[in-house]
Amino acid sequence: MSDVEEEVMKVVPVRREVAVDVRELRKEFRRKDVGRRRGKRTRVALDGVTFTMERGETVAILGQNGSGKSTLLLPDGGSARIFGHDAVSESRAVRRLVNRVSVEASFFKKMSAAENLGYAARYYGMTARQTKDEIPAILGRVGFPADRRNEPMENLSRGMQQKVALARALLTSPVLLLLDEPTTGLDPRSKLEVQEFIREIRSLHDSTILLCTHDLDEAEALAERVGILDRGALLALEPADDLKRRYGCGTLEEAFFAATGRAFEAEEDEDDDREVFA
Amino acid sequence: MRALVSTMRAELVGAGGVVERNYYLTKRYIWWDVAWFLWTVANTLTIVFIAKGIEASGGTLDVNTTMTTLLIGAVVWAYLGILFEFLMETVAWERWEGTIEYTFMAPLSRAMHLAGQGVFAILYGLLRATFLFCVCAFLFFNLEMPDAQYFPAFVVLLVASISFIGIGMMMSVLPLISPEKGTQLGFVAQGTLLVVSGVYYPVSVLPEWMQWIAKISPATYALDGIRGAILDGEGLSAMWDDIWPLLVIGVVSVPLGLWVFARGEQYAKKHGKLKRSG
Numbered sequence: 421m422s423d424v425e426e427e428v429m430k431v432v433p434v435r436r437e438v439a440v441d442v443r444e445l446r447k448e449f450r451r452k453d454v455g456r457r458r459g460k461r462t463r464v465a466l467d468g469v470t471f472t473m474e475r476g477e478t479v480a481i482l483g484q485n486g487s488g489k490s491t492l493l494l495p496d497g498g499s500a501r502i503f504g505h506d507a508v509s510e511s512r513a514v515r516r517l518v519n520r521v522s523v524e525a526s527f528f529k530k531m532s533a534a535e536n537l538g539y540a541a542r543y544y545g546m547t548a549r550q551t552k553d554e555i556p557a558i559l560g561r562v563g564f565p566a567d568r569r570n571e572p573m574e575n576l577s578r579g580m581q582q583k584v585a586l587a588r589a590l591l592t593s594p595v596l597l598l599l600d601e602p603t604t605g606l607d608p609r610s611k612l613e614v615q616e617f618i619r620e621i622r623s624l625h626d627s628t629i630l631l632c633t634h635d636l637d638e639a640e641a642l643a644e645r646v647g648i649l650d651r652g653a654l655l656a657l658e659p660a661d662d663l664k665r666r667y668g669c670g671t672l673e674e675a676f677f678a679a680t681g682r683a684f685e686a687e688e689d690e691d692d693d694r695e696v697f698a
Numbered sequence: 699m700r701a702l703v704s705t706m707r708a709e710l711v712g713a714g715g716v717v718e719r720n721y722y723l724t725k726r727y728i729w730w731d732v733a734w735f736l737w738t739v740a741n742t743l744t745i746v747f748i749a750k751g752i753e754a755s756g757g758t759l760d761v762n763t764t765m766t767t768l769l770i771g772a773v774v775w776a777y778l779g780i781l782f783e784f785l786m787e788t789v790a791w792e793r794w795e796g797t798i799e800y801t802f803m804a805p806l807s808r809a810m811h812l813a814g815q816g817v818f819a820i821l822y823g824l825l826r827a828t829f830l831f832c833v834c835a836f837l838f839f840n841l842e843m844p845d846a847q848y849f850p851a852f853v854v855l856l857v858a859s860i861s862f863i864g865i866g867m868m869m870s871v872l873p874l875i876s877p878e879k880g881t882q883l884g885f886v887a888q889g890t891l892l893v894v895s896g897v898y899y900p901v902s903v904l905p906e907w908m909q910w911i912a913k914i915s916p917a918t919y920a921l922d923g924i925r926g927a928i929l930d931g932e933g934l935s936a937m938w939d940d941i942w943p944l945l946v947i948g949v950v951s952v953p954l955g956l957w958v959f960a961r962g963e964q965y966a967k968k969h970g971k972l973k974r975s976g
Contacts, residue, residue: 522800
């Protein structure tokens with residue numbers, strides 16, 4: 421590539437395939453009130469969230485507990501297209517393309533890592549013959565000791581369980597990976613290992629990653645763009661440096677404060693209900 | 699056409715995954731199941747001993763026939779308990795382990811998911827029911843069944859299982875509606891179904907309004923058919939009067955069960971009841 425071409429490439433953004441295109445996402449939870457305020461209450465967890473993601477891009481969504489981060493992955497209104505497929509009318513096709521790692525390592529705790537991965541792969545149409553070699557290989561790649569493959573999950577550390585969760589997600593070769601606070605509660609070493617593996621997934625598999633987190637450093641380290649979600653509304657979505665520049669701040673935490681008017685770690689009483697639902 | 703075959707294959711593999719998972723879980727909890735089986739044997743014995751008690755207190759009856767009649771009722775009760783238990787666990791256990799959101803997100807239709815759950819429940823239930831019948835009939839009471847036709851009895855139970863699974867699907871939404879109390883309500887359904895179906899007595903002794911309900915209960919025809927095969931040596935052709943209503947009820951109850959489950963799933967998502975904390 422010539423010097424001129426290099427300069428042009430820096431200025432003109434490369435157009436990549438649109439992986440995620442969501443418009444006006446909404447999520448409401450209804451709850452019966454008890455006590456003095458009897459009746460049904462509706463809480464809005466997502467309020468008209470719109471954004472797009474390109475193939476291979478990692479986007480982090482920041483928000484306090486109860487801000488609607490997790491429900492972003494389970495909307496019940498608006499439109500969402502994943503690699504051109506409508507999330508509602510073509511939900512089966514979409515579900516084949518997507519996998520998820522949540523904050524809690526969701527496993528049958530009495531079953532082993534190999535058993536958990538095995539049955540989960542069947543849900544994606546993978547036969548026992550297909551997973552026979554694939555499961556040991558993928559567990560090996562996340563650094564899972566071979567001699568513990570058949571041990572019940574309940575005997576494993578949280579960090580180890582989270583690695584198995586990543587292996588399970590990767591086993592089905594997802595083109596869109598939803599990570600819901602994947603390193604929350606991990607010790608620093610496990611956290612770094614999981615983050616390293618996420619980078620590897622991105623570089624080797626060209627996966628598009630939507631990361632919901634309240635870890636500012638993690639968001640900055642892993643994502644190309646960072647979104648700020650507050651009370652169900654997406655206030656901004658741009659590269660971390662642009663966010664800091666836009667709000668005239670030196671850190672992402674300050675930018676978050678400037679955008680929302682609240683400190684990142686602050687918990688307000690009025691958010692209590694949201695947290696119950698979200 | 700190729701896409702349809704591929705989808706059907708993936709669905710069958712997925713349903714196989716549910717069976718595989720239940721096999722692993724049953725294996726891990728086998729000693730709890732042994733303990734539970736002992737309770738079932740004890741419960742069955744208390745019912746079958748009633749016939750001996752009546753004789754001992756001066757009543758006149760054919761003890762062998764009455765004991766066999768009671769035993770069949772108790773075994774069907776236990777079998778239905780196993781089916782409902784597995785189907786109720788579709789939601790309850792997964793919710794407890796925190797896997798339900800992951801499962802509901804997988805590209806496996808709910809029909810095949812529940813079918814996998816039902817197939818394992820039937821296989822395991824038949825095994826347990828056969829064992830219970832043999833232990834009580836031949837080990838404890840040495841009952842005589844000279845005319846018994848076991849194959850037709852199995853066929854009737856299998857055909858009835860389709861309807862039981864349909865009803866079980868409807869029941870399995872209860873833990874979605876009430877995570878705390880929903881599972882227990884399964885026992886209410888089991889009891890109600892059997893009380894109108896002549897579990898330990900002829901339907902003719904029931905009040906007329908209960909006899910009307912008995913006509914739409916699959917357990918009525920299952921109990922009648924099995925008793926006919928074991929006590930009177932009826933073959934399959936003689937049992938057609940029991941089999942066709944079971945087929946009709948099955949054709950209605952399975953789609954109805956799927957519809958009710960879909961509504962329950964929608965409700966749970968809307969009200970944030972898929973999470974472990976409730």
